[in-house]
Amino acid sequence: MNNWIPYELHTHTNHSDGKHTFYELALSAKKIGLGGFAMTDHNTISTFKYINDVSNSLDISIVRGLEWTTFWGHILLVGIKEYVEWTDITLENFNKKLLDARGKSELLGVAHPFRLGGAIATGCYCEYEIDDWDIIDYIEVWSGMLPSEKYMNKRAFALWTDLLNKGHRISAVSGRDWHKSTEYDKYIAATYLNIDGYNTPDNAIKAIKAGEIVVGFGYVIFAKLNYEDKEYNIGSIISKSNEISAEIKLNINKSGIKDVGKINRENLIIKIYSNLGELISYKTNKDLCSIIIEDIRDITWVRSELYEVSEVERLISFTNPIYFN
Ligand SMILES: [Zn+2]
Numbered sequence: 001m002n003n004w005i006p007y008e009l010h011t012h013t014n015h016s017d018g019k020h021t022f023y024e025l026a027l028s029a030k031k032i033g034l035g036g037f038a039m040t041d042h043n044t045i046s047t048f049k050y051i052n053d054v055s056n057s058l059d060i061s062i063v064r065g066l067e068w069t070t071f072w073g074h075i076l077l078v079g080i081k082e083y084v085e086w087t088d089i090t091l092e093n094f095n096k097k098l099l100d101a102r103g104k105s106e107l108l109g110v111a112h113p114f115r116l117g118g119a120i121a122t123g124c125y126c127e128y129e130i131d132d133w134d135i136i137d138y139i140e141v142w143s144g145m146l147p148s149e150k151y152m153n154k155r156a157f158a159l160w161t162d163l164l165n166k167g168h169r170i171s172a173v174s175g176r177d178w179h180k181s182t183e184y185d186k187y188i189a190a191t192y193l194n195i196d197g198y199n200t201p202d203n204a205i206k207a208i209k210a211g212e213i214v215v216g217f218g219y220v221i222f223a224k225l226n227y228e229d230k231e232y233n234i235g236s237i238i239s240k241s242n243e244i245s246a247e248i249k250l251n252i253n254k255s256g257i258k259d260v261g262k263i264n265r266e267n268l269i270i271k272i273y274s275n276l277g278e279l280i281s282y283k284t285n286k287d288l289c290s291i292i293i294e295d296i297r298d299i300t301w302v303r304s305e306l307y308e309v310s311e312v313e314r315l316i317s318f319t320n321p322i323y324f325n
């Protein structure tokens with residue numbers, strides 16, 4: 001049975017520059033309603049020896065990861081068994097190092113590609129030229145809290161859309177880049193993973209690999225697609241037949257995360273977006289709805305987006321794509 005579980009995929013502890021101890025981080029994760037998180041300290045895996053104990057005592061899934069933190073950009077290695085060397089990375093050998101890392105890490109993600117580094121946090125902005133986007137599993141298109149308001153995240157989201165339009169099947173996630181918890185934390189987004197079976201790190205990795213990912217804060221939009229009497233999940237690749245119409249079934253849920261800020265349910269708008277641009281924009285107060293795409297012949301990918309519209313239009317949730325061959 002499948003089950004959408006909220007994860008946080010980018011975290012730090014006092015083993016690198018975070019303010020939490022590892023246990024405090026895990027406890028905060030549990031308290032705000034996460035089912036799991038990826039432990040991704042900068043260039044160190046020294047928390048790993050505590051993972052089993054912390055995970056068991058708090059009943060939370062913890063995926064082993066590492067944030068390669070270099071002068072020219074940050075890469076998330078998620079699903080590693082051991083330390084992966086980063087100190088010899090240069091602008092010149094970066095793509096080769098990325099390929100090597102592919103063999104050592106289940107997942108590779110580009111962290112906050114457009115964040116400008118300060119005097120201390122050098123290298124947040126990704127300056128690497130990535131030769132082959134197909135070896136990257138995901139882009140962190142949302143970084144931090146209230147993510148869709150940030151200009152750097154708008155650029156990252158646009159980069160993702162552009163890569164999808166070029167034919168890459170690459171996923172998008174949110175990452176809080178969580179260094180500390182305060183009482184002012186608000187608009188916390190999570191990455192929801194469609195976990196098949198028990199909520200384990202391995203099953204979380206499987207869901208990310210399959211692109212079965214939804215991102216959101218406040219309210220979260222889930223989708224399935226019906227085509228030729230078959231139902232497909234987010235992340236699916238569908239072979240087109242003579243049938244030219246498809247039906248998207250949407251389900252809007254309140255986020256399971258605490259501290260998601262104030263969002264007015266009355267002001268939500270659904271958009272269906274594809275390689276052809278926006279297909280449909282639709283205001284609804286219903287949690288369940290069905291939308292027909294009348295002609296899929298030129299569509300290579302489609303995703304569902306949820307906006308809150310008041311004075312400004314703010315993206316609050318989006319699915320990863322369903323693809324067509
Ligand atoms: Zn970083």
Ligand SMILES: [Zn+2]
Binds near residue numbers: 010011012067111177
């Ligand atoms: Zn980080």
